[in-house]
Amino acid sequence: GHIFGGPGSGKGTQCEKIVAKYGYTHLSSGDLLRAEVASGSERGKQLQAIMQKGELVPLDTVLDMIKDAMIAKADVSKGYLIDGYPREVKQGEEFEKKIGAPALLLYVDAKAETMVQRLMKRGETSGRADDNEETIKKRLDLYYKATEPVIAYYEKRGIVRKINSELPVDEVFAIVVKAIDELK
Numbered sequence: 001g002h003i004f005g006g007p008g009s010g011k012g013t014q015c016e017k018i019v020a021k022y023g024y025t026h027l028s029s030g031d032l033l034r035a036e037v038a039s040g041s042e043r044g045k046q047l048q049a050i051m052q053k054g055e056l057v058p059l060d061t062v063l064d065m066i067k068d069a070m071i072a073k074a075d076v077s078k079g080y081l082i083d084g085y086p087r088e089v090k091q092g093e094e095f096e097k098k099i100g101a102p103a104l105l106l107y108v109d110a111k112a113e114t115m116v117q118r119l120m121k122r123g124e125t126s127g128r129a130d131d132n133e134e135t136i137k138k139r140l141d142l143y144y145k146a147t148e149p150v151i152a153y154y155e156k157r158g159i160v161r162k163i164n165s166e167l168p169v170d171e172v173f174a175i176v177v178k179a180i181d182e183l184k
């Protein structure tokens, strides 16, 4: 399934707990991209410039990275947890064409102020170039404009489970567990 939500909503935090409990293969598009940047490759340098501006990297680049990572784990995986993708409806359509339809979309929902506060706090230690006030604003704008519409695309199929991420981490996780277990 996919885990979906704004920047700082708590996707990564919940993914860690999901992986510990269910053993799914966690694929964070952001982490894959940041690994490419860290490798120092030419492609990584181009990606870094885009991410630093808070913009979306080209669709095919992210999707190919996810697909490669899925294939690499195909024979050992108990299931995939795709984190931070799709970021726009077009990406969702491409994912379905090239990979398939997700079984579940966990929509980790928090208020804009909450997300900003969490990201500013995370920025104190994360070392992430995009966890600064200016880029956070742009990421939130982009989230509301481009990414949130993705929900409607999946809602039609009845696979969206909205999770209140204003709650403490463990309470959020309890709701997540319920959503996953209902599916099994």
Ligand SMILES: Nc1ncnc2c1ncn2[C@H]1C[C@H](O)[C@@H](COP(=O)(O)OP(=O)(O)O)O1
Pocket (backbone or CB within 6 Å): 005, 006, 007, 008, 009, 010, 011, 012, 013, 014, 118, 119, 121, 122, 165, 166, 167, 168, 169, 172
């Ligand atoms: N339910 C919650 N309550 C309080 N803080 C939370 C929370 N979920 C996550 N956080 C904190 C952990 C991080 O420092 C920050 C952003 O969380 P994250 O998991 O990195 O978000 P995302 O991966 O969606 O960007 O907020």
Ligand SMILES: [Mg+2]
Pocket (backbone or CB within 6 Å): 011, 012, 028, 030, 084
């Ligand atoms: Mg994350």
